[in-house]
Amino acid sequence: MTESTAHPDTSSTALPKAWDPGAHEDELYQGWVDAGYFTADPSSDKPPFSIVLPPPNVTGSLHMGHALDHVLMDALCRRRRMQGYEVLWLPGMDHAGIATQSMVERQLTANGENKDDLGRDEFINRVWAWKAESGGTIGTQMRSLGDGVDWSRERFTMDEGLSKAVQTVFKQMYDDGLIYRAERLVNWSPVLKTAISDIEVKYSDVEGELVSFRYGSLDDNEPHIVVATTRLETMLGDTAIAVHPDDDRYRHLVGTELDHPFVDRKIPVIADDYVDPEFGSGAVKITPAHDPNDFALGSRHNLPMPVMLDESAHVAGTGTEFDGLDRYEARAKIREVLAAQGRIVKEVRPYLHSVGHSERSGEPIEPRLSMQWWVNVETLAKSAGDAVRSGETVIHPKSLEPRWFAWVDDMHDWCISRQLWWGHRIPVWYGPDGDMVCVGPDDEPPAGYVQDNDVLDTWFSSGLWPFSTMGWPQVGDELKKFYPTSVLVTGYDILFFWVARMMMFGTYVADALGAQTGNNTPVPFRNVFLHGLVRDEFGSKMSKSKGNGIDPLDWVAQYGADALRFTLARGANPGGDLSVGDDHAQSSRNFATKLFNATKFALMNGAAVGELPAREDLTDTDRWILDRLEQVRLDVDAGFEAYEFSKACEALYHFAWDEFCDWYLELAKVQFARGDEARSAATKVVLGTVLDALLRMLHPVMPFVTEVLWKTLTGGESVVISQWPTSSGVATDTVAADRVEDTQKLITDIRRFRSDQGLKPSQKVAAELIGLDEADLGGQRDYIDSLAKLTPAEDDFSATATIEVRLRATTVTVRIDTSGSIDVEAEKRRLAKDLGVAEKELDTTTKKLGNEQFLSKAPDAVVDKIRGRQQFARDEVVRISAKIEALGSGS
Structure with missing residues (x-):
């Protein structure tokens, strides 16, 4: 295992009396940034390693899920940097169209203003002003976490360069026929007055009423059909009643028309296999403009699709007495009028059904037919799926691959337009004669043309993130060196949204990028590591409504950034959720304190970092700890390479606490007490060597405390730029390992017996040990006496108790005199x-x-x-x- 050759300051006074994270972390972090440790050099001849930070919303602050993301990415980057890679971890933020516009609009309202009075240009100026004043919260929080990002390359999705990338891709896809404009059904937010994406719709059960009413004659002997609905107001947009083709009850009515009670419209009865004849009356009302299933059926049958709710979900354009009412007022009024007409057959209260709600504004979303811009995803989604099938991109864990394929193999066209002002405005201009032209970033629109009012879905620009942040469509040193990126780290919950879009865009521009960079890899990242959700200590999902969320910055303030980081990394494995609570953070803080105290002890005892003595000049204990260190290094490397952070952290934790601190330091005390200067000098080097390597391996997840301890131990410039431990190249000494492990077992059993007898931990008792030589432990007696608090038996020794300890080769009998030792x-x-x-x-x-x-x-x-x-x-x-x-x- 490679050792540092720096000359240490072996005085423990170089360390403070106790470890206080808050007194050191900010200064340490700023020192790293000022030294340029995180600034990537694209001209370097080192192998590249690159990660782009999933851009958090500029409006937000980091929650525990973000913290997990950041800790894992930082750990990967710090380790690769120590392994000799040129590392680029590129930070940035998303402009978050809906969230940002909503926030600024609320501020305007509080000041008695509104965006319509300001006008589009002035409103956008206000948003930029807000971003300049308040958009830096996340950057400050990232520094508190210890994120080793390249701040010189920080990006924002509305930056000029990224905006040029957005316009370039839109133009190319438009020219290729992959972007089109069409009237389709969308998720509509009546509060935000815009289409919203599927990821911004959260479903919850709502108690409603299932109302059955009658179309057609009120005379049972005349043509009529009973239908049921939870959204009675949408009957104003009904354009058909559908029944199953094989339903004998309605076969005679198929092809006929029934009068609509309120609208001057005939309602045809049609037959379609979609209808379940066993559910309800076996007949369903069809409102193509306000229901996804009805829209599909209406498209098959060429039904009219009148929109009967305006952008704020008020009834409009029906020519009825209900125009102007909001959807809920209309629901109650229509039920009242239908009841007066005798058309209400029955009401069922309550009726529990799932309703989609806007994540941003909270109100139920409205499926609504709307003219929007769309991406034809068929070929793009296939390419994204093929990239994983071919192994160009590897998903970790592999168990999530079927979910990936289920999504990309059955993806629907993507609505990319939003009725907002803040965002990338759609680069399409309309002429006076109704024609339209898509304008590229270097083009000017024709005179007299007017630009489309809509902006692009935020996911469109963030989908370009891996290459737009490196300067594309211009190709410079960053793209040539660092693209495609090495790994994407994100939660499995947005696998189908952000990750899929990046894969689609990355494979779409792959040929051009390959020709420009000389790298023909058709993917934006080679690996996708998907971690789980952070849950509370009882396994429940954290949420504001439950009040069980934990602010990661609270933990940083209370326990230190290292404790937060180690807690999260210790629980992280591919695809698995992790539960955390204050107990976990306290445990991690205690671990940092344990490392600090162990290092202080090592320095007090002259721990040195230098060339190891020959193996034959080392004790069994020294050889054992060096061999254990080598095995832990292998385990840690395997954990990191497989993104099994939990396994790597567990290996480090138990080695540091259980083997190094609890055993080796205690055994080393005995070696120092022997008075053999040559052996003591060797032990000091072993002590320093093991601690040096341990601190370096812990650095990726606990960067602050390891920096202070490593610099004090070694005198080196910074552990950030130290070398990652490598193989010692020495075969394991199994004989030494057997002796030490037998010694540990014997000491442990004696300690357990002493505890059961109520002996004080510090109280020494006389003992006779029979069978030590046969167990090959003749040279271990001083270790056993010291750690088990025994003294050799005198001539007048008389045992009051006997225990037998079974070891590898034989059983050792321990005869102990406890007389007079217990009150x-x-x-x-x-x-x-x-x-x-x-x-x-x-x-x-x-x-x-x-x-x-x-x-x-x-x-x-x-x-x-x-x-x-x-x-x-x-x-x-x-x-x-x-x-x-x-x-x-x-x-």
Whole structure:
């Protein structure tokens, strides 16, 4: 394993008394930025590694899901930088059309203004002003997290260069017939007065009413049909009644027409396989302009498609008394009038059904026929699917590939226009005679032409992000060096939206990019790592409504950025959700403190970083820890390469805490106490070597504390630019490992016995160890005595207890004299107190697990945790009771 050759400052006084993250993190981060460690050099001859940051909304602040994203990307970039790669982690923000416009409009309203009075140009100026004043929140938060991004290349989706990329792609796709204008059904927000994307629609169950009413004659002997609906107001837009072709009840009515109760329109009865004859009356009303299924059926049958709700969801253009009413007022009024006519057959209350709501404004969305701009995705989606099938892009975990294919293989055309002012305005101009022309970034529109009012969906510009941020359509050093990017890190929940669009655009421009850069890879990124969602400690999804969200910056302030980062990385694996709570952050903070104290101890004892002595000059303990370090390095590398951050962090945590701190440091104390200067000097180098490598491996996930400790240990410039540990090239010493592990087992069993007997941890007792030589542990007696707090047996030794410890080769018998070591009555009182605590815990958990209401509502993970507590309490009651009984019989 490669070691640093820097000369350390071995004085522990170079470290503060205790680790206080808040006192160091900001200064450390600014130092890294000022030193240019994160600035990529496209002229470098190092191999490239590049990531583009999924651009957060300029209006927002980082939530825990963002923090997970950022921590994992930063860890990957820091490790690759240490491995000798030229790393570009490119940051930026999304202009977030709907969210930003809504925010600025709310500010205008608060000031007694509105955008229509300002006009489009002045309103956009106000948005830019807001962005300049308030849009830097996320950048500050990213610095607090320790994001090692290249700030010199920060991008914004409305920047001039990115806007040029948007216009270039739109023009090319328009000329290729992939972008077209058509009247189709969209998700319409009556509050925002724009079409919105599928990802901005959230579905929830709503209690409504299913109203059945009668079309046709009120005379049962005359032609009539009963239909049912939860959206009675849409009957003003009905243009047909559909029945199943094989439904004998209505066969005689197919082809006939029924009068509409309110509109001067005949309603034909048509037959279509879409209708389920077993549901309700077996007949359905068809409103093609306000229902997706009805639109499809209406298209098949060439039905008229009148839009009966305007952009604010008020009835309009029907010529009825309901014009001007909003949809809910119209619903109630129509029901009232139909009831007066005798057409209401029955009402069912309540009727629970799923309704889509606007994520931004909260109101139910309205399916609405609208003239919009669309992308024909058929060939683009196929290319995105083929890229994964061919292995050009690899999805991690592979188990999510079927979801990817299910999406891209059945993708519908994409509505890309939004009725907003803030965004990339559609570069299409209309002439006085109705003709239109698409204008490229270097073209001027013809005189007298007027530009389309709509702007593009935010996903259009963010879909170009991997290459537009590197200067495309201009091709410079960045694109040639860093494109395609190495990996995309994002949550699986937006796999089908952002990732799919980037893949479609990347494969679309691949030929041109390949010719320009000399790289013929037809994808925007070689790997897609999809992590799960961050959930609370009980496994529930974090949300504002539940009040269980955690602000990552609160954790940074309370526990330090390293604790936040390690907590998230330790729980992250491909495709898996992770649950976090304050206990996890506290544990990670304690881990940082443990590293700090261990390093301080090492420095106090002269830990040095330099050339390791020959293996034969090292003790079994030294060889063991070096070999364990090598195995951990292999495990950490394997974890990072497979994006299994949890495995890498677990390996580091347990090695650092359980093996290095809890065992090696204690064993090293014994070696220092022997007084063998040559061996002590060797141990100091081993101690420094292991700690140096450990800090370097921990740096990607815990950059701040490792920077302070590593610089103090080694005297090096910065761990950020240190070399990632590599193979030691030395074969594992299995004999040394066996001796150390047997020693550990023997010490552990003696400690357990001492604890069961109520001996104080520091209290030494005389002991005789039989079988050490046969176990090949003859040279380990001083370790055992020191760590198990034993003294050699004297001539008058008399054992009061005997334990047997089974080791690899033989059983070692330990005879111990505990006479006079225990205050029996005091120990009984202590045990009685412990028994009371255990009995109370057993009673509490038993009652909770006997509560059927709790069992039905609590997540499985929570119930399992309570069961574990119950079993532990039960075992404690048995154990403590046995000890009390033993003390009683011996008194």
